[in-house]
Amino acid sequence: MTIETALAGLSALLGDRLSRSKSDLAAHGRSEAHFAPAPPDAVAYPETTQEVASIAAICNENACPLIAYGAGTALEGHTSAIQGGVSLDFRHMDRVIRVSPGDMLAVVGPGLTREALNRELRATGLFFPVDPGANASLGGMAATRASGTTAVRYGTMRDNVLALEVVLADGRIVRTGTDARKSAAGYDLTALMLGSEGTLGIITELTLKLQGQPEAITAGTCAFDSIAAAVGAVTAVIQAGVPMARIEFLDEASIAAVNAHAGTDLPETPHLFVEFHGSDGAVAEDAATFAEIAADFGAQGIQTATRTEDRNALWAARHHAYWACLGLKPGATALITDICVPISRLAQAVEDTRADIEAASIPGPILGHVGDGNFHAILLVDPDSPADLAEARRLSARMATRALDLGGTVTGEHGIGIGKLDYMAKQHGEGWAVMAAIKQALDPNGILNPGKMVRVNR
Amino acid sequence: MTIETALAGLSALLGDRLSRSKSDLAAHGRSEAHFAPAPPDAVAYPETTQEVASIAAICNENACPLIAYGAGTALEGHTSAIQGGVSLDFRHMDRVIRVSPGDMLAVVGPGLTREALNRELRATGLFFPVDPGANASLGGMAATRASGTTAVRYGTMRDNVLALEVVLADGRIVRTGTDARKSAAGYDLTALMLGSEGTLGIITELTLKLQGQPEAITAGTCAFDSIAAAVGAVTAVIQAGVPMARIEFLDEASIAAVNAHAGTDLPETPHLFVEFHGSDGAVAEDAATFAEIAADFGAQGIQTATRTEDRNALWAARHHAYWACLGLKPGATALITDICVPISRLAQAVEDTRADIEAASIPGPILGHVGDGNFHAILLVDPDSPADLAEARRLSARMATRALDLGGTVTGEHGIGIGKLDYMAKQHGEGWAVMAAIKQALDPNGILNPGKMVRVNR
Numbered sequence: 005m006t007i008e009t010a011l012a013g014l015s016a017l018l019g020d021r022l023s024r025s026k027s028d029l030a031a032h033g034r035s036e037a038h039f040a041p042a043p044p045d046a047v048a049y050p051e052t053t054q055e056v057a058s059i060a061a062i063c064n065e066n067a068c069p070l071i072a073y074g075a076g077t078a079l080e081g082h083t084s085a086i087q088g089g090v091s092l093d094f095r096h097m098d099r100v101i102r103v104s105p106g107d108m109l110a111v112v113g114p115g116l117t118r119e120a121l122n123r124e125l126r127a128t129g130l131f132f133p134v135d136p137g138a139n140a141s142l143g144g145m146a147a148t149r150a151s152g153t154t155a156v157r158y159g160t161m162r163d164n165v166l167a168l169e170v171v172l173a174d175g176r177i178v179r180t181g182t183d184a185r186k187s188a189a190g191y192d193l194t195a196l197m198l199g200s201e202g203t204l205g206i207i208t209e210l211t212l213k214l215q216g217q218p219e220a221i222t223a224g225t226c227a228f229d230s231i232a233a234a235v236g237a238v239t240a241v242i243q244a245g246v247p248m249a250r251i252e253f254l255d256e257a258s259i260a261a262v263n264a265h266a267g268t269d270l271p272e273t274p275h276l277f278v279e280f281h282g283s284d285g286a287v288a289e290d291a292a293t294f295a296e297i298a299a300d301f302g303a304q305g306i307q308t309a310t311r312t313e314d315r316n317a318l319w320a321a322r323h324h325a326y327w328a329c330l331g332l333k334p335g336a337t338a339l340i341t342d343i344c345v346p347i348s349r350l351a352q353a354v355e356d357t358r359a360d361i362e363a364a365s366i367p368g369p370i371l372g373h374v375g376d377g378n379f380h381a382i383l384l385v386d387p388d389s390p391a392d393l394a395e396a397r398r399l400s401a402r403m404a405t406r407a408l409d410l411g412g413t414v415t416g417e418h419g420i421g422i423g424k425l426d427y428m429a430k431q432h433g434e435g436w437a438v439m440a441a442i443k444q445a446l447d448p449n450g451i452l453n454p455g456k457m458v459r460v461n462r
Numbered sequence: 463m464t465i466e467t468a469l470a471g472l473s474a475l476l477g478d479r480l481s482r483s484k485s486d487l488a489a490h491g492r493s494e495a496h497f498a499p500a501p502p503d504a505v506a507y508p509e510t511t512q513e514v515a516s517i518a519a520i521c522n523e524n525a526c527p528l529i530a531y532g533a534g535t536a537l538e539g540h541t542s543a544i545q546g547g548v549s550l551d552f553r554h555m556d557r558v559i560r561v562s563p564g565d566m567l568a569v570v571g572p573g574l575t576r577e578a579l580n581r582e583l584r585a586t587g588l589f590f591p592v593d594p595g596a597n598a599s600l601g602g603m604a605a606t607r608a609s610g611t612t613a614v615r616y617g618t619m620r621d622n623v624l625a626l627e628v629v630l631a632d633g634r635i636v637r638t639g640t641d642a643r644k645s646a647a648g649y650d651l652t653a654l655m656l657g658s659e660g661t662l663g664i665i666t667e668l669t670l671k672l673q674g675q676p677e678a679i680t681a682g683t684c685a686f687d688s689i690a691a692a693v694g695a696v697t698a699v700i701q702a703g704v705p706m707a708r709i710e711f712l713d714e715a716s717i718a719a720v721n722a723h724a725g726t727d728l729p730e731t732p733h734l735f736v737e738f739h740g741s742d743g744a745v746a747e748d749a750a751t752f753a754e755i756a757a758d759f760g761a762q763g764i765q766t767a768t769r770t771e772d773r774n775a776l777w778a779a780r781h782h783a784y785w786a787c788l789g790l791k792p793g794a795t796a797l798i799t800d801i802c803v804p805i806s807r808l809a810q811a812v813e814d815t816r817a818d819i820e821a822a823s824i825p826g827p828i829l830g831h832v833g834d835g836n837f838h839a840i841l842l843v844d845p846d847s848p849a850d851l852a853e854a855r856r857l858s859a860r861m862a863t864r865a866l867d868l869g870g871t872v873t874g875e876h877g878i879g880i881g882k883l884d885y886m887a888k889q890h891g892e893g894w895a896v897m898a899a900i901k902q903a904l905d906p907n908g909i910l911n912p913g914k915m916v917r918v919n920r
Contacts, residue, residue: 106697106806129701149646160644162653163621178893183804185834186618187871188607188657189878189889190915191897195620195653199646216703239564243587245674245740247705282703283751286744293741346641348564376643413645420647431647435636438904439649445903446896457648 007088010068011046014090017058021049021096032073032091035081038339038385038393039422044071044085051096053169053177053208060206060451061175063090069454070173072202074141075117079340080421082148082201086455092206094143100124101209107183108214109166114143114207121212130214133158136417137323143207148419149199153322156375157249157281158215160417161198168194169209173447183211196442201419202453204446218281221249222291223315224308225278226298227271231255231358234274235351237301238374242347246293248375250279252322255358257369258329258382262321265328271305276374277322279315322371329369329382336384339396343407344378344416353410354379357403365395378416420457428457465546468526469504472548475516479507479554490531490549493539496797496843496851497880502529502543509554511627511635511666518664519633521548521909528631529911530660532599533575537798538879540606540659544913550664552601558582559667565641566672567624572601572665579670588672591616594875595781601665606877607657611780614833615707615739616673618875619656626652627667631905641669654900659877660911662904676739679707680749681773682766683736684756685729689713689816692732693809695759696832700805702755704748706833708737710780713816715827716787716840720779723786729763734832735780737773780829787827787840794842797854801865802836802874811868812837815861823853836874878915886915 015022023029024046033043050056063070069089076083085091094115102111105128112121119139121132136145136152144150146168151160158164167181170193180193197205228234238251254262254275263270276298280290295306309315321328330336345353354370361368361381372379383399385392404414404427414427428436436458443450443458450460473480481487482504491501508514521528527547534541543549552573560569563586570579577597579590594603594610602608604626609618616622625639628651638651655663686692696709712720712733721728734756738748753764767773779786788794803811812828819826819839830837841857843850862872862885872885886894894916901908901916908918 104804104806105701107804108701109804149644149650151644151646155644159621162644162650163617172892172896176892176895178896179891180893182869182871182889184802184836184865184870184874185805186607186609186613186620186802186836186874188609188800188873188875189871189882190886190894191658191662191900192607192620192650192653192656193893193896195650196900198650200649204649216701218703243563243566243674245676282744283747285747286740289741289743342646344642344644346562346565346567347643348562378642378644407642411640412642413640413647415646416642416644417646424647428648431640433637434630434634435638435651436648437634438630438636438651441903442649442654442900445899 006066007045007068010063010066013062014046014048014059017055017062018048023047032083032093033085035084036079038396039081039084042084042086044091045088047091047093049093049096053171056092056171056206056208057175057177059092060171060173063451064174064449067449068451070451071453072143072147072206074115074144075139077138077140078144078148078421079418080423082419082421082456084422086422094141097208103128104183105130109183109211110214111209111211112142113209114141116142118142118145125214129217131217132212133215134161134164142210142212146198146207146210147200147202151417153250153252153373155373156251157247162195164213165194165198165210166213167211168197168207170197170205171208172205173449173452178205181211199419201421201457203443203457204452206452220284220287221279221281221315222287222308222310223279223318224291224306225318226276226303226306228274229302231274231354232351233301234276235354235374237276237298237303239347240297241294242375244293244297246290247282248278249281250277251375252277253372253374253379254325255370257367258325258371261328261332261369262325265324265331266321268321277318325371326382329384332367333384335386337387339383339385339400341381341383341400341403342415342418343403343412344376345407345410345412347377349410349412350374350377353406356406357381360399360402364399366392368399376416377412422456425456464524465503465526468521468524471520472504472506472517475513475520476506481505490541490551491543493542494537496854497539497542500542500544502549503546505549505551507551507554511629514550514629514664514666515633515635517550518629518631522632522907525907526909527912528909530601530605530664532573532602533597535596535598536602536606536879537876538881540877540879540914542880544880552599555666561586563588567641567669568672569667569669570600571667572599574600576600576603583672587675589675590670591673592619592622600668600670604656604665604668605658605660609875611708611710611831613831614709615705620653622671623652623656623668624671625669626655626665628655628663629666630663631907631910636663639669657877659879659915661901661915662910664910678742678745679737679739679773680745680766680768681737681776682749682764683776684734684761684764686732687760689732689812690809691759692734693812693832695734695756695761697805698755699752700833702751704751706736707739708735709833710735711830711832711837712783713828715825716783716829719786719790719827720783723782723789724779726779735776783829784840787842790825791842793844795845797841797843797858799839799841799858799861800873800876801861801870802834803865803868803870805835807868807870808832808835811864814864815839818857818860822857824850826857834874835870880914883914
């Protein structure tokens, strides 16, 4: 009952789809710069659910850790093999299995990326709306309950996954949910698996809700004098019931970075980037209402973009903000924070974070999905400077604690992994023990992504 | 370790808020006519979460069943004390604890009804949208993952509960979720508790998402030649992305009942009742698009109502359809079925059910929330006729099996209770064993609503 015994069994099962090459191990043990590399002992490349089930059974019998791996875009060390074992790379299970336009759903493999799915859907008039920025795998997005810029309108992965096929630790295959839009039949195992980061089961198939391509899209930007004014405008627009498809905040440091990177000349003050989806009439009306409310909060220079190329340019500026921010400190890597607070506390959370960073020794532009109360600081560190990294960690810890003090959560969308594990007890109290009890019930040998999300006493 | 020992302890704790009066026991053991009465041994009336925790601890030590009880509107025998024990009546925990307009949320006790909440919210410009028809308690609605006419727009309880306070079987108090709109921190215990029908924990407080009162509301009705035409129109409208707040189907038998009950003169063919929420302009545009698409499917006699009194009259006809249907067979009670199928299979499911009922010995109008693929037959039985009841059960079983055959679920919104327990294995397969494992982990003594939802081998 050792990892080596497991690997012998897996090798017999998978042949050359079990890799022990150094480069493969290193690639799968790599993570954000601020986590130490933690390579697995082997990388498995399954092609079918049945293979995943067999792999799990072998690992379970031999107490060999098994870590699901999608596109490698996780930010909190989710895929690090901190106890060794097998990295389960889903690159071969990346098909669109079925699209049902009448039910507005698609069934896909976990290795499919969201961009690939949307490319395949283009001719159907449908799209999958969750957009975390990175071209993540849909299995990974489900496992971390990902969201992004469009969650304010379309929700997070929690709201956009109808059903899952999941392989349990012992190799049993479970289907959660159906093609029906709702159900009151039993515990919501779909929701339990979403966000469980591969610690309760391994997602081998997803049934995703699709949306109709909106008839019209209008995007816009506007500048505010202060963070409080920008956030106040967001709150007022939400309360007025204006349906926004995206509503993004960029602070002055982010705007400076965008200007430097994209050659734009936006005024270097807090901005909102917004987008409306709907019929021509509805979109025009929503944009006008937004402009009116924003003006009440002192918004200046409201620009709108309805043509596709103008909208794309606008969102390219937002989506490239990460790269733009990296450009502020040549050679830097980023520690990206991720907190989410009640909307009523958002202005305070952003302002206090801004003040913290201004008093710190490293730069950190702030941007985020303010319709959800979720924002990030892009803390820029010289990867060779332990002092920089320590400072980034200090700022990140203060943000997490601030989120809890304001009634929020230490992660809005990036997840726990190993990066946020130390906050689980504080955020959940007795609820964390409940999570451990569930983990123990479903994975008694503790093989599924061990060391993440929960701590189980053995 | 007996129920009597538990009751002695509870009596000492609660004084005269532990009732053993015959009328109290009978009232709490009553259920829909087709389930035998199953009174508890006592009824407890807690006033605080701490009391609920103490009650749970006493029951857990003495293996005494504990059954949460809200407004008594459950349709599948959820509150029946089939193994005796204590009914936990939340009528005293019915306060609006806090409203945060800035966060668009309300914190409430589980005994509060949805109508009482909406009355208290009236001055805020906000409302709670989930509307199952009955004036259910919000704790009960959460425990059964209820929905209703507005789910097509606002979602079910799954989508409208941000956070819960839950008392576990052993008396520990857990808070799930926060006031933030989303979180990626840990297993989704909120979703796990929603729909668990009091078998995993007892909900003692709910944090609910609120919506802004729409600026404008327009409702309408229209008649179709066939079920297929009506359902086809619904599918097309959804795919066109027209945001409907409600979209209800009534078959010819339901319309005949409504005409007889309300004195209306609607043509006795399949109808859609629809409602739009939004700005003046958006609502007008949505209603026009709907009318255009409906006309493509042969809709006749499209009537719209924008004035409050006209809309209320229209929805009164829909909401009173249950009573109208009862009037079709004097002295009858109803067995109400509840299946949900993928939208693409809805026309077939309704037509096959219609044919089944027409060949049966009892009447059964069909109506439902067709935007979700969810519909009900109101099967009318003479309560003194075993033959009627057997016929209703036969039809209900055929509907449940049909739902599974069409890729749907045996219950869209009424839940499992005891009425649908026999379908759990067929619907969930190995997933039902996972549910049992979770039940066993969180309620090892099996005191929480025993005999419902799961079967645990001891």
